[in-house]
Amino acid sequence: MDDQRDRAEAVARTVTDPELPMLTLADLGVLREVRVEKGRVLVTLTPTYTGCPATAMMQEDLASRLGAAGFPEVEVRISWAPPWSTDLITAHGRATLARHGISPPGPASAAAGPVPLSLGGTRRYARCPRCASDHVGVVSEFGPTACTALYRCEDCGEPFEHMKEV
Amino acid sequence: MTPEVPDDVTAADLAAYCLMLGDDALVLSHRLAQWCSRAPDLEEDVALANLALDLLGQARVLLARAAEVDPAVVPELPAGSPAPPEDRLAYFRDAAEFRNLRLVELENGDFAETVARVLLVATLRLAVLDRLATSTDEVLAAVAASGRRELAYHRDWAARWVRTLALGTEESHRRLHAGLERLWPWYAEAWRPHETERRLAATGVAVDPATVAPEVGAVLDDVLAGTGLVRPELGEPPGPGGREGRHTADLARLLEEMQSVARAHPLGRW
Numbered sequence A: 001m002d003d004q005r006d007r008a009e010a011v012a013r014t015v016t017d018p019e020l021p022m023l024t025l026a027d028l029g030v031l032r033e034v035r036v037e038k039g040r041v042l043v044t045l046t047p048t049y050t051g052c053p054a055t056a057m058m059q060e061d062l063a064s065r066l067g068a069a070g071f072p073e074v075e076v077r078i079s080w081a082p083p084w085s086t087d088l089i090t091a092h093g094r095a096t097l098a099r100h101g102i103s104p105p106g107p108a109s110a111a112a113g114p115v116p117l118s119l120g121g122t123r124r125y126a127r128c129p130r131c132a133s134d135h136v137g138v139v140s141e142f143g144p145t146a147c148t149a150l151y152r153c154e155d156c157g158e159p160f161e162h163m164k165e166v
Numbered sequence B: 001m002t003p004e005v006p007d008d009v010t011a012a013d014l015a016a017y018c019l020m021l022g023d024d025a026l027v028l029s030h031r032l033a034q035w036c037s038r039a040p041d042l043e044e045d046v047a048l049a050n051l052a053l054d055l056l057g058q059a060r061v062l063l064a065r066a067a068e069v070d071p072a073v074v075p076e077l078p079a080g081s082p083a084p085p086e087d088r089l090a091y092f093r094d095a096a097e098f099r100n101l102r103l104v105e106l107e108n109g110d111f112a113e114t115v116a117r118v119l120l121v122a123t124l125r126l127a128v129l130d131r132l133a134t135s136t137d138e139v140l141a142a143v144a145a146s147g148r149r150e151l152a153y154h155r156d157w158a159a160r161w162v163r164t165l166a167l168g169t170e171e172s173h174r175r176l177h178a179g180l181e182r183l184w185p186w187y188a189e190a191w192r193p194h195e196t197e198r199r200l201a202a203t204g205v206a207v208d209p210a211t212v213a214p215e216v217g218a219v220l221d222d223v224l225a226g227t228g229l230v231r232p233e234l235g236e237p238p239g240p241g242g243r244e245g246r247h248t249a250d251l252a253r254l255l256e257e258m259q260s261v262a263r264a265h266p267l268g269r270w
Helices: A002-012 A054-070 A090-099 B011-033 B041-071 B086-091 B111-132 B139-166 B168-193 B195-202 B207-225 B249-264
Strands: A031-037 A040-045 A074-078 A136-140 A148-153 A159-163
Touching: A002 A031, A002 A054, A040 A054, A054 A074, A090 B139, A136 B041, A148 B111, A159 B168, B011 B111, B011 B195, B011 B249, B041 B086, B041 B111, B041 B139, B086 B249, B111 B139, B111 B168, B111 B207, B139 B207, B168 B207
Parallel strands: A040 A074
Antiparallel strands: A031 A040, A136 A148, A148 A159
16 A cells, blocks of 8 residues: 555656646645555645646646556545645755746745735845846746746846745 | 535535635636736736736635535536536626625726725735634635735735825826725725624634724825825725625626626536
């Protein structure tokens, strides 16, 4: 039984994120749990954002990859508790993001109680993935995906995405 | 394994509350999505689409929860329809069955009115979700914990724009002022708890919005400080409104657009 579970988990850990295919769901901290019950694999995912449009594809990819590995019965559940945080991204995940031109998130602030109003824009740990400068300016708080903001490096002039601390 | 309905609340009440919060998100999401390709610049087009997507995600989880705890609320579709329960709720209910505040259903107006509305709604919703994160309903608590981080971004984005326009040119100040004046009367609806909210708040499942009025007022005062714009007292409206299913013609027109394709193809697979 444990053997099966270990095998299933190993397969699940290879599935990549549809939007950021250089990262696996495990790197992202989205893959929460893999269990096997009576030959049926139960995977639990916690999506990054409530509106994450890649969730359905993640579920399909997991079912298909596990099916190909000899697990025809797969159920992928979405759990919202505890919520995902960028702190769950592994060190390997962060290094991979940087290598692919996305500034990885710094530590997420522990939000207990009301979130104070931030009129000056959110301070972040953005660094230019090309020249490593921290002289960067925000272009937009919202980027092409739900999890990133757009920045421009003031030293080398190149724009880049930063994964928002959450 | 469906999370249980907490003790001492009825399924009907819990579902109704999920629909209130879910419909607020769904309707505002659609309004913001209407800016897609029409915003003043590309960055704000992307920002508004992101806000809409966040809200749509919250709506989906909340509507799914409502259907789960009280299947009776879900509209019936012809046999064989693959539409999941949350889709049936979104696309096949009529206006009178929606439970959103009327504030979110109003037509967009200009960009100034749009950012003003996001400020008003996001500040309120963030304050509610902050407290809802400790709800005794597992699903509401989880949605609140995820949703409040998103809403903090929404509120702060709107606050920066409100200040930018208020302190900008004469025209931007005038438009923002006009937008706020159109919206303030509709904000009143948010502060009178519906009896369902009251019942559920007493058991720790829901949040009575009246309890967050001081915090919301303080944030709005901070945002408007030095702009010459003032806000009214956050008081209660004279009669029933969106929570009771009484809506404006704006909602009917919105639903006509939003629901048209699904209703034309109830057996459709999307």
